[in-house]
Structures are given as C-alpha cells and as structure tokens.
Amino acid sequence: MAFQLLIAACSPTKRREDQGIVAKAWHNTNAHYNGYFNAREIMDETLLSLSEQHEDNYNQRLDLFPFLAVDNPASVAGELDRAIEKVAIVVKKHPFSNWTDDSYLLVGQAQLLKQDYESAERTLDFAVTEFRPRPKRGKGKSGSEESAEEEFESRREIATNETQSRRDRLKARRDAQRERERTIKQRKKEQKAAQKERERERKARIRARKKGIRLPSTNTPAAQDTTALENEPETVALEEEAELEEGPIGMISIFSNRGADEAGSGAYGSNPGSYLLKHRPAHQEIRLWLAWTLIKRDNFDRAQIILEDLRNDRGTFADVRRKAIAVQAYLYLEQDRLEEAIPYLEAAAEVAEERNERARYAYIAGQLYQELNQPGSAIDAFRAVIAAKPAYELELGARINMAQNAYLSGSGSPSEAIRDLERMAGEEKNRDYESQLLYAMAGIALNSGDETAGAEYLRRALNSPSGGPNTRVEAYQLLGDMAYTQEDFLTAKLYYDSTLQVMAQTDVRYPETSGRRDQLTGVSTNLETIALQDSLLRIGTLPDAERRSWAEEVFELRRATSSATNFSTPATRGSLPVANASATAVATGSSFWAYDNQAIRRGRRDFTRRWGDRPLEDNWRRSNRTDVSLFTDAGDAATEVPGTEPVTLVTEDEINRILADVPTDEAAQQATRAELAEAYFNLGREYRDRVGNTRLAIEAFETLDKRFPGTTYEPESWYYLYLLHQEAGNAAQARTYAERLAQRYGETKFARLANDPNFVNEMADEEAGRRRAYEAAYAAFENRNYDEARRHINASLSSLPEQHALRARYDLLSAMVAGKLEGRAAYVSGLQQVVNQYNNTPEQTRAREILRLLGESATRVPGRTEAAANTSFKASMDEIHYVLIVFENTDARLNDLKVDLENFNQKYNKADRLKSTPIYIGPSNETPMLVMRRFRDGEAALKYYRNTQENSQDFLAASGEGYQVLPVSQTNYREILKARSIGGYAEWFRENYE
Known part of the structure; x- marks a missing residue:
C-alpha cells in the first residue's frame, strides 16, 4: 500500500503544490541525473568536436566565440539532436522539476550551435516568459532581504495559483520601486563623496606645487577613463593573484554554465542569494543566450536592452555578468563598432576565470587597436596576452604582433622588427610556425614600402613546410592583389586560382576573389594565346x-x-605562381617521409656530400639509354675524345613532335597571324569592358592596328579606340579615329556611330519599326487573318538580322500560322524547329508546352537528351520542397539505400523527421530514385543539399552507387512526374538554385 502511495505521489500529472517532499525529490533527482546530466555530457563532447573543427587564423581577427563560427555545424547536428531528445524527456516526465528551465536553456543552446537561429529564438523567448522569476512572498518587512529574494515559478502555475492576487502584485511593484530609489540615492551619495575626495586631492596638489613638492599620483583604477563601463563591476587586482586555470584555447569557458550554483557570491550590488544548497534558476542565463541569438538574428536593439539589464541589475549573478560583458563586446563587433567593443573586451579580460579566455579577449582588443591605427595601445594589449600565460599559439601571435607594432609606434625600425622575427623563426620551438612568422615579415616589409622583399617573404611562407591553409590563403591572396595593382593580370589570375583552391567557400572574401578571378580569365587567356602564338x-x-x-x-x-x-621539393618549385595547394595541404598533415620537406633536403645534402652531383636517373632503365654518357661519369677525362663535342642522339620523330605546332609555311603563318589579331582584339575588349583599364585597352587595340592592319576587326577596333580616347579626354586622337572610320568604312555602323550623332536615334527608330511590324503580324493572327499574318512574317524576316531577338518570336508565330493553314504536321514541325533552334528562350518554353499539350515531344538536339532543354520548371523558393536522390545504376537496391539514407538523417537531421519513399521513373521505369519529404521551403532543402555535400563521406558513401541530389519544389516535382523523366532538371537546378 505504501508503495502504491509513493507511486501516486510521484505521478508527473500532479501539480507542483500537490506534490510532497518525497515526490519533489524523486522528480528532481531523475530529471537531473537521468536526462539533463546526460544531455550536458553530450553537449561537452560536442564542444570538443567543434573545437577540433575550428582553427584560429592568427593572420586575421580572431573569432570572439569560435563555437558560433564553425563552417560545418551539421557535423555535430546529430549529437545535438540527441541532447535535445534527452531534455525533452525531462520536460515531459518531470515538468515541475527544478531542471525544467535548464532543459529549455540547453535546447536553445543546442539550436544556436546548430546555427538554427530562428528555432533558438523561439525556444528561448518561450523560456524567458515561461520561467520568469517573481518576488518571494515572505512575512518579512517590505524591502528586507527575504522579500527581495527571488524564486522560480512557471507562468502556468501563476495563472492557476489562487493566492496570487492583485494586491500581491502591487506590493511587489512598490518593493521594487523602493529598491530602485534606495539604489539611486546610494549612487548619488557615492558620487558626491568621490567628488569631494577628488576636490580635496586637487587642492592638496596645488598647495604642494606652490611649495615645490611633487605629490605621487593617486589615480586608482576606478578613477581612470571607463566611460563605456560606468555600471560594470569593479575588479580589485590582488597583489598575489591566485593562479588561473589555462582552459581551452578554442571553445572558451563562457559557453558552460557548470558551477553556476557556486557562482552566486560576488554579485554586483545586493547579494541575490546563496544557491549552494538549492537549485539556481536559469532565467538570467536564458536571457543571456536569448540576447546572443538576437545578435545572430540582427535584432541588435532588443539584444542591447537585455544585455544592459543583465549588466546593470544589482541582482544579476556574477558569472552571468561576466558573460554579459563579453557578449556586449560581441554585439559591437557584429555591428563593426570597434571603438565601443574594446572597453568591454578589456573588462571581460579582467574578470575572466581562465588564462586562455583572458588572453583571447586581450588579443582581440589588440587586433582592434591595430585596425584603428593605435599601435601603442595594441602593444599594451598584447603585453596583457603574454602576461596571462596562455597557450603558446596565443603567446606567439602576441609576440609577432608586438614586433609588427613596435616600429609603427616609433619604438623601433622595420629592419629591427624583421630581425626579431627572423631570430624567432630560427628557434627550434618555432619551427612549426615558420610560415606564420614569414607572413608577418612580409607585412612589415610591405608596410614599409618594400614590395620586392614583401613578395619574397610571401613566397617563402608558401614554400615553408609549416605552411597551413590559413597562411596559404592569406599569402596567395596578397600576392594576387599585389600583381593586380601592378597590372600583371596574368600572374594575378594564377594567384587567385591558387587562393580559391585553399579558401573555404564560406569565407566572406570568396565571392570577391572568385569574381576578380573570373574578371581576369579572359585577359589571361588572351595573354597566354599571344605569348604562345608569338613564340x-x-x-x-x-x-x-x-x-x-x-x-x-x-x-x-x-x-x-x-x-x-x-x-x-616544393621549395624548388616555389617560383611558379600556382602550386598544387590542395595536395600540399593534404600532405602537410601526413607522417609519410616523402611529405617531410626538411627530411628530403637533409637526405639530398648527405647524398651530395658522399656521392657528388650525380644526375638523377633510374639504373634499371639502361637498356633504353641512347646518349654517349651511358658508361661514363662527368669528370672521367680518360673517356673523352679530344676535339669532339658531346653528341646527343635525338631522333627525328622527337624533333618532329616538338616542331609539330610551329607554323613553317605561309598558310600556317597567316593563320597564326589571324589568331594573334583575334587575341589582341579580344584582349582590348576585356581590358575595357571587364577590367576597366583604358590605358592597356588602348595599347592592345593600337598594337592590333600596327601589327595586323586590314583585318576584319579593324573597323570595330578603331571605333573602340575612338571611344577610349574620348573617355581618356584625348579629343584630338578620338577625332582622328572618327575620320579614319569615315574615310575607309563610311558605310558601316561604326563610322556612323562615331560621326553621326543622330544615328543612335535612327537605330532606335528602326528597332521600334521592327517591333511594330511584329505586332501587326501578331494582331493579324489574333484576328484569324492567317494569310495576312504570313505575308507580314515573310516581309519582316527578309530584312531582319540573323541574330536578332525577334527571329525566335517570328518563327514561333510562323509555326502557329502554319498549324492553322496547313494542319497538325506543319504545326508540330514548326514548334520542334523552335525548340531545337532557340535554346533557353521564352519561345522555346512556349513551344514545348504546346507540344506537350499536343502529345508530341520535341526533337532531340544533338548532344542533348530530349528533356534536357525542358524549361517548364519554375523557381518558387517559398513553396514546400522535396529532395530527390537519383541513382545512375538501374539495378540499385532502393530498400538498402533507404536504410543508409535513414542512418544519415538520424545522424545529421534527426529532429527534422524526414521520410523517404523509393520510386522508379522514366518511360520504362528504369531510373531508381528516393524522394525525401519534406522541407518547408527551398532554403531548407538547399541547406540539406549543402549538408550532403559537406558530409559526403557519410552520405551513401558505403553503397558505392553514383547519384545526384536535387532539391525540387512541389510544382516542379509534378512536372517531373508528368513528363516521367528527370532529364534537364539537374541543369535547370544548377542554373536557378546554386
């Protein structure tokens, strides 16, 4: 009977006020040690995984919170979903336990780590409202410590608790108002006392100065300039400060709220209460993480309100305030308000509880001082980094930055700074950081104006065995920018190619670098063509x-x-602007001896010391040797024949292969000259239209004019020269080319454009006339006057240029007229001609739709499948989406593949509850496919698509099947099912989604 009563008392359906002491203890124990504890362990493991995934780039500003800056959060999404599931069970089975609010906090943290900011905001917003604290209703006097103490109570309980009356709420408001008034009076009193003390000290200094006595400075940390931190906690630096723990260098301790129960003491203002023996509410922590989420959602105003409240409220716990100071700095950094972020970083460093955390804040403050051109303050910040005794990476980065800022602050010269860094690079302990030191030397050389030395240091950094991807990205990018500035566009393009090989696509500079590479592609192609054909x-x-x-x-x-x-070795090949960066990056982390460049160099020196400078050759291929040095070594004088020259046996076939592309007859040379003329013409256009370099464009067109006069490009190149000289302000030169065009090519449109100001208007009028003619033909068709429509079409087509946009419209209209006058066969034939001839045009789309309604298919374009040209798909990102996994193997076992897909979804998208369905498609059901449902919009489907690309090693990799992953909207999925073919959708998807 007692057992049954105990079970009834522990029933989770009871209200909080109906539960006894034993029931509360049972719920709290199970909630904490069964669900919440295990979820926290999973979160800790996840943070370690993210720490390994993130790598700090000391050549750029460090991320303040690295766990929010990882490139691939989907790699830990499965573990985070496990943690969410565990605390969800806690909330469901123990809704009134003390750990319910902590469970909601953990859910919000997990969603933020997954970078699902919208869901995190919803969760934390609900928790802030649901678990808000209320003043404890004690019997003590109003305003006493007992009545100021807070306790957790759910919103649902408040709503159903009959004892919570309006009189109690008014009393709580009055108590809070009295507390605020006392706080204001106390602050005013302290300010007056401080003012009197400063006035007394000022008068004392005046009296002492009159007597010739110099008093020591009495400035205290509180008297220094802390304008931005008026309400921050004052920190007292002890002479014998306790040794701090080092802490992790990547995932700083601000994430964890472990030990929060012990952190209640030391709060700003009145003591919020001791929680050593009871559970501490998570409301303040929830608000802090909500502010974090709002920053990621660009809701800066609301985040600012929360952070100010947490920092200024006298009841905020000390550990929450420490975190709020750092998050305030993060808010300013996200808004690019660097000067306002620095004081909060310095304050966060002062109150940090771990050495690496303290050093990280100070390091970022130093980097901000550098960006603001304040080298003296930057040096002080980096000294604080070293004083914190952090991990060696942070200390070395601080020392490098101190050397860089020393000469900028006037305390040294560039040569001294480089000498210090060279000394550091020669130390054994810094061998793994050689490339980072060389990159820093390059920065000093470039800042001092020595671009030659800077470029050499950058190349040395690239060739260094310690060169990691971060340094490679920065060095390649900087070399590309230098070459671009120097108008060495071919070299710049090659360096940008190398940059994009090692730069992550999530890097904010990737679009700009890719765009500049594409901008220079045409220039580099033509320059290479000119160099080759000239040779x-x-x-x-x-x-x-x-x-x-x-x-x-x-x-x-x-x-x-x-x-x-x-x-x-890579060092000997470093003179080339482009290296196989991806292979090098892979090799850097390998233990294979051939990837150790230093070992290779040592072995090479030992070999030379013992055997001399012997040629590198395979001994076992002597049977294929044809040269006379087969049985001799260099220096064997007895084997040399006086008066004879060394003979190299080169076969005639080898000579013919080398000379195969060399133009030796007049016809081949003329073809080469034509190719050169085209390259110069295209180069001039690229310089003008893509690069915007007027001077080089003029040089290219003038070289074309001088070297290859009379080509088919001459009239257009002269017109370009006319325009370029006008843009450059050379009116006389522009007039010269206008006259030359009038004399030699007077009937061309280029001559008329250069000499007849009214010609542009005439061309516009002519184009308007063509459009009116088409409208007349279409109006005749609409009025069912098909013969007249055909006459209009034939008359207009005879004078219409070949590549004119109206030709597609006329041909479609002609097919429709033919259908009315000649029947179905002519109609279908005309529509098929439009489909095949006018690719990716609205007319092609319309023709295909008509053919589908007629039950006919478009004729196949050579080299393309029948459905490849299907443009009936429509982009609709707001619509519900599916994801199709289309397999190449017609015998693919879809049931097994479905299991593999479910395993992937359980690991990376467990919370989404995705379902997949195997189907077959095609005229004979020959194409196997898995259809995964469903995603709320196109962005969610694209996110899943990118997840499969980033984690391809886990996505159906074990199956060995070839496949395509294609997000598709519901409308386009119906089109695929209607056509019974996936053909053409992959190309359309890449053009419209990626």
Whole structure:
C-alpha cells in the first residue's frame, strides 16, 4: 500500500503544490541525473568536436566565440539532436522539476550551435516568459532581504495559483520601486563623496606645487577613463593573484554554465542569494543566450536592452555578468563598432576565470587597436596576452604582433622588427610556425614600402613546410592583389586560382576573389594565346637549321627538367605562381617521409656530400639509354675524345613532335597571324569592358592596328579606340579615329556611330519599326487573318538580322500560322524547329508546352537528351520542397539505400523527421530514385543539399552507387512526374538554385 502511495505521489500529472517532499525529490533527482546530466555530457563532447573543427587564423581577427563560427555545424547536428531528445524527456516526465528551465536553456543552446537561429529564438523567448522569476512572498518587512529574494515559478502555475492576487502584485511593484530609489540615492551619495575626495586631492596638489613638492599620483583604477563601463563591476587586482586555470584555447569557458550554483557570491550590488544548497534558476542565463541569438538574428536593439539589464541589475549573478560583458563586446563587433567593443573586451579580460579566455579577449582588443591605427595601445594589449600565460599559439601571435607594432609606434625600425622575427623563426620551438612568422615579415616589409622583399617573404611562407591553409590563403591572396595593382593580370589570375583552391567557400572574401578571378580569365587567356602564338611565329620564321637546333635544345631542357622534377621539393618549385595547394595541404598533415620537406633536403645534402652531383636517373632503365654518357661519369677525362663535342642522339620523330605546332609555311603563318589579331582584339575588349583599364585597352587595340592592319576587326577596333580616347579626354586622337572610320568604312555602323550623332536615334527608330511590324503580324493572327499574318512574317524576316531577338518570336508565330493553314504536321514541325533552334528562350518554353499539350515531344538536339532543354520548371523558393536522390545504376537496391539514407538523417537531421519513399521513373521505369519529404521551403532543402555535400563521406558513401541530389519544389516535382523523366532538371537546378 505504501508503495502504491509513493507511486501516486510521484505521478508527473500532479501539480507542483500537490506534490510532497518525497515526490519533489524523486522528480528532481531523475530529471537531473537521468536526462539533463546526460544531455550536458553530450553537449561537452560536442564542444570538443567543434573545437577540433575550428582553427584560429592568427593572420586575421580572431573569432570572439569560435563555437558560433564553425563552417560545418551539421557535423555535430546529430549529437545535438540527441541532447535535445534527452531534455525533452525531462520536460515531459518531470515538468515541475527544478531542471525544467535548464532543459529549455540547453535546447536553445543546442539550436544556436546548430546555427538554427530562428528555432533558438523561439525556444528561448518561450523560456524567458515561461520561467520568469517573481518576488518571494515572505512575512518579512517590505524591502528586507527575504522579500527581495527571488524564486522560480512557471507562468502556468501563476495563472492557476489562487493566492496570487492583485494586491500581491502591487506590493511587489512598490518593493521594487523602493529598491530602485534606495539604489539611486546610494549612487548619488557615492558620487558626491568621490567628488569631494577628488576636490580635496586637487587642492592638496596645488598647495604642494606652490611649495615645490611633487605629490605621487593617486589615480586608482576606478578613477581612470571607463566611460563605456560606468555600471560594470569593479575588479580589485590582488597583489598575489591566485593562479588561473589555462582552459581551452578554442571553445572558451563562457559557453558552460557548470558551477553556476557556486557562482552566486560576488554579485554586483545586493547579494541575490546563496544557491549552494538549492537549485539556481536559469532565467538570467536564458536571457543571456536569448540576447546572443538576437545578435545572430540582427535584432541588435532588443539584444542591447537585455544585455544592459543583465549588466546593470544589482541582482544579476556574477558569472552571468561576466558573460554579459563579453557578449556586449560581441554585439559591437557584429555591428563593426570597434571603438565601443574594446572597453568591454578589456573588462571581460579582467574578470575572466581562465588564462586562455583572458588572453583571447586581450588579443582581440589588440587586433582592434591595430585596425584603428593605435599601435601603442595594441602593444599594451598584447603585453596583457603574454602576461596571462596562455597557450603558446596565443603567446606567439602576441609576440609577432608586438614586433609588427613596435616600429609603427616609433619604438623601433622595420629592419629591427624583421630581425626579431627572423631570430624567432630560427628557434627550434618555432619551427612549426615558420610560415606564420614569414607572413608577418612580409607585412612589415610591405608596410614599409618594400614590395620586392614583401613578395619574397610571401613566397617563402608558401614554400615553408609549416605552411597551413590559413597562411596559404592569406599569402596567395596578397600576392594576387599585389600583381593586380601592378597590372600583371596574368600572374594575378594564377594567384587567385591558387587562393580559391585553399579558401573555404564560406569565407566572406570568396565571392570577391572568385569574381576578380573570373574578371581576369579572359585577359589571361588572351595573354597566354599571344605569348604562345608569338613564340611559334618567331620560331617558324627561323631557318631550318636554327629551328632544328632549337628543337634539340628543347629536348635537352625537357629531359633535364623531367629528371630534376622527380626529386624536386616544393621549395624548388616555389617560383611558379600556382602550386598544387590542395595536395600540399593534404600532405602537410601526413607522417609519410616523402611529405617531410626538411627530411628530403637533409637526405639530398648527405647524398651530395658522399656521392657528388650525380644526375638523377633510374639504373634499371639502361637498356633504353641512347646518349654517349651511358658508361661514363662527368669528370672521367680518360673517356673523352679530344676535339669532339658531346653528341646527343635525338631522333627525328622527337624533333618532329616538338616542331609539330610551329607554323613553317605561309598558310600556317597567316593563320597564326589571324589568331594573334583575334587575341589582341579580344584582349582590348576585356581590358575595357571587364577590367576597366583604358590605358592597356588602348595599347592592345593600337598594337592590333600596327601589327595586323586590314583585318576584319579593324573597323570595330578603331571605333573602340575612338571611344577610349574620348573617355581618356584625348579629343584630338578620338577625332582622328572618327575620320579614319569615315574615310575607309563610311558605310558601316561604326563610322556612323562615331560621326553621326543622330544615328543612335535612327537605330532606335528602326528597332521600334521592327517591333511594330511584329505586332501587326501578331494582331493579324489574333484576328484569324492567317494569310495576312504570313505575308507580314515573310516581309519582316527578309530584312531582319540573323541574330536578332525577334527571329525566335517570328518563327514561333510562323509555326502557329502554319498549324492553322496547313494542319497538325506543319504545326508540330514548326514548334520542334523552335525548340531545337532557340535554346533557353521564352519561345522555346512556349513551344514545348504546346507540344506537350499536343502529345508530341520535341526533337532531340544533338548532344542533348530530349528533356534536357525542358524549361517548364519554375523557381518558387517559398513553396514546400522535396529532395530527390537519383541513382545512375538501374539495378540499385532502393530498400538498402533507404536504410543508409535513414542512418544519415538520424545522424545529421534527426529532429527534422524526414521520410523517404523509393520510386522508379522514366518511360520504362528504369531510373531508381528516393524522394525525401519534406522541407518547408527551398532554403531548407538547399541547406540539406549543402549538408550532403559537406558530409559526403557519410552520405551513401558505403553503397558505392553514383547519384545526384536535387532539391525540387512541389510544382516542379509534378512536372517531373508528368513528363516521367528527370532529364534537364539537374541543369535547370544548377542554373536557378546554386
């Protein structure tokens, strides 16, 4: 019977006030140690995983909170979903336990780590309202410590608690008002006392100065400039400060709220109460994380209100206030308000409880001082980093920055700073950081105006064995920018190519770098064409003997280069602007001996010391050797024949292969000149239209004019020169080219554009006339006057240019007229012609729709599938979306693949509850496919799509099947089912979604 009563007392359906002491203890114990404890353990493991995933880039401003800056949060989404599930059970089974509010806090934290900011805001918003504290209704006198103490109570309980009357709420308001008035009076009293003390000290200094006595400074930390931190907690620096724990360098302790029960003491203002023996409400922590989430949602005003309240409220717990100071700095950093963020970073460093956390705040403050061109203050901040005794990476970064700022503050010279860094690079302990030190030297050299030395240091940083992806990105980017500034566009494009190989696509600079690379692609292609064709043309005009001698030299050079490459290191290949950065990046983290460049260099030196400078060759291929040095070594004088030159046995076939592309006859040389003329013309257009460099565009067109006169590009190139000289302000030169156009090409549109101001209006009128003619033809069709419509079409097409946009409309209208006059066959034939001839046009889309209604298919375009040109799909990101996984193997086992897909979803998208359905599609049901439902909009489907790309090692990798992942809206999915084909959707998806 007693057991049954105990079970009844522990029933989770009872209200809080109906539960006894034993029931409350049972719920609290199970909630804490079964669900919440395990969820916290999962969260800790997740933070360690994120810490390993994030790598600090000391060449840029550090992330204040690295756990919010990871590139691939989906990698831990599965574990975070597990944590959410565990605390969800806590809330469901123990809704009135003391750990319910902590469970909601953990859910919000997990959603924030997943970068699901919208869900995190909803969760934390609910928790802030649901678990707000209320003044404890004690019997003590109003305003006493007992009545000021707070306790947790759910909103639902308040709503159903009959004892909570209006009189109690008014009393609580009056108590709070009295507390505020006492606080204001106390602050005013303290301010007056401080003012009197300052006045007394000022008068004492005046009296002492008159007597010739200099009093020591009496400034205290409280008297220093802390304008931005008027209400922050004052920290007293003890002479013998206790040794702080080091703490993690990446995921700083601000995330964890463990030990919060012990953190109640030391609060600003009145003691909020001791929680050593009872559970502390999580309301303040929930508000703090809500402010964090609002910052990520760009709701800065509301976040500011919460943070100010947490920092200024006398009842805020000390640990929450410490975190709120750091989050306030984060808010200003997100708004790019650097000067306002610095005081809060310095204050957060003062109250931090771990060495790495303290050093990180001070380090970022130093970086902000650097950005604000305050090198003296930056040095002080980096000294604070070193004084905190953090991890060596932070200490080394601080020392590097101190060397960089020393000469800027006037306390040294660039040469001294570089010498200090060179000394640091030579130390054994800094061998793994050599590239970082070299990059810092490059920055000093460039800031002092020595671009040659700066570029050399950057190349050394790239060739350093310690060069990681972060340094490579910065060095390649900087070298590309330098080459771009120097108008060396070919080299700049190559460096940007290398930059994009190692730069993460999530980097904020990726779009700009990619755009500049694309901007220079045409220029570099034409420059390479000009260099190659010029060389071939010059060799082609040489006499046969000199050409043959050149081919033999090329053969020898290739053989020597091939031998050297077999044993070359990245350092010897560093002169090339583009390296296989991705391979190097992979090799850097390998223990394979061939990837250790230092070991290779040592082995090479030992070999040379013992055996001399021998050629690198395979001994077991002697049967294929043809040169005379087969059985001799360099220096064997007895084998040399006096008066004879070394003979190289180059076969005729090898010479012919080398000379295969060299133009030796007049026709080939003329073709090469035509190719050069086209390259110069395209280069001039790229310089003007893509790069915007007027001077180089003029040079390219003038070179074309001088070297290749009379080409088909001449009238257009002269018109470009006319425009370019006008843009450059050279009116006389522009007039010259206008006159030349009038004299030689007077009937062309270029001559008329340069000489006839009214020609542009005439062209506009002519275009308007063509449109009116089309409208007349279409009106005749609408009025069912099909013969007249055909006459209009035939008359207009005869004078319409070949590439004019109206041709597609006329051909579609002609097909429709043919259908009315000649029947179905002519109609279908005309529509199929439009589909095949006018790719990716509205007319093609319309023609295909008509063919589908007629039950006909478009004829296949060569090289494309029938459905490849389907443009009936429509973009609708707000619509419900599915994700299709289309498999290449027609015999794919969909049931097994579905299990693999479910495993992936359980790991990365467990909370989304996605369902997949196997189907077959195609005329003969030959294409297997999994349809995964469903996503609220296109952005959610794209997020899942990117997740499969980033975690491809877990997505159906074990199956070995080839597949495509394609997000699709409901409307477009119906189109696919209607056509019974997936053909063409992949191309449409890449054009409209990616």
